[in-house]
Amino acid sequence: MNHIQPITQGGLRVLTTNQLAESFGADSKIINRNFQRNFDRYAHGKHYFALSGEDLRTFKGTRQFDDSLKFASILYLWTEKGAWLHAKSLNTDLAWDAYEKLVDEYYMIKENVVPLSKDQALVTVLRTTADLVEDTQAIKEEQHEIRKLVTHLDNKVEEQITLTSGEQRRLQKGIAYKIYEICDDPEQRPSLFRELHRxxxxxxxxxxxxxxxxxxxxTALRYIENWIPRKVS
Structure with missing residues (x-):
């Protein structure tokens, strides 16, 4: 794939239809036909770029020795994802092998990567560190708010929990102990029980x-312990 002259469009490496057809061992007419048949599956800017007018004239100016572009009124440039769709349409071993090589040896190659100077690298590291510190602080604040919310919800839940069966018996015993403590008359006790329950x-x-x-x-047990009936008749 080293013989392919690199083309970049929209920040992505792309191939012309002729380059793609040559790589896949297919005729460019087949590439165009498959595109027309499956047009709805292709998205401009994702699978391809279509150049025309001034954009096309500018592109031709950069490739003056490519005779295949001389009479083109519209030019399709295929991204990696577009090449994948074409390989899928062709569905030949040659096309799939070529696609893998294109990905490894053409599409994934980064161009014009300029190493950072020592000062630029230091600035980048400092900025990254500052961003991390800021993100960490934001996460801590968010976690704190979440803990507060969870605690609030837990308290709300606890406020609604009623007595267990064992605690109910404990309250019953407290009521009975109080009634028997203040009244020896069995006939008066039922009214006192009703009064205390009420x-x-x-x-x-x-x-x-x-x-x-x-x-x-x-609180209820202390209330019972200190309870005084309104009237004992």
């Missing part, structure tokens, strides 16, 4: 003592 529901805004939140269990 006040627990009112105090903690729940439909049942079972719905008391875990985070309020100790």
């Amino acid at each position: 006040e627990i529901k009112d105090r903690f805004g729940v439909a049942s003592y079972k719905d008391v939140k875990q985070r309020e269990l100790l």
Whole structure:
């Protein structure tokens, strides 16, 4: 592939139809026909460039000794991806072998790569380092915000968790212990139980003592421990 005169268009290395046909061992008419048949699969700027008018005249001026361009009114230049589509259309061993060589020995070659001076390299490194520091700081800040959000959500979840069965029994025992502590009369105890249950529901805004939140269990137990009935008859 070293005999191919390099052509660059739109920052990409490209090949003329004749160059592509020669590389694939095919006639340029077949390349053009396959393109027309599969036109919808090709995207301008991605698979090919089409030169005409002043662009074409300028291009011809750079290749004055290429007779194949003399009478062309429009010129197609094929990118690596365009060459792949043509190799797929031809689907011959020669075309596929040639395509691999084109990729390795032509399309992937970078042109006009000018080594950086020592000072330019140092500036590039410093800029890259500064960008990395800035990106790292931004990531840290984002992680901090995420942790705050997760903590907030965890707290919200914890606020809604109600008593486990074991904690419910603990609350029941606290209620029973309080009622039996302040009242020896079995006939009065049911009304005291009802009164204390009602006040627990009112105090903690729940439909049942079972719905008391875990985070309020100790508060509920202290409330029961210090509870005084409104009236004992």
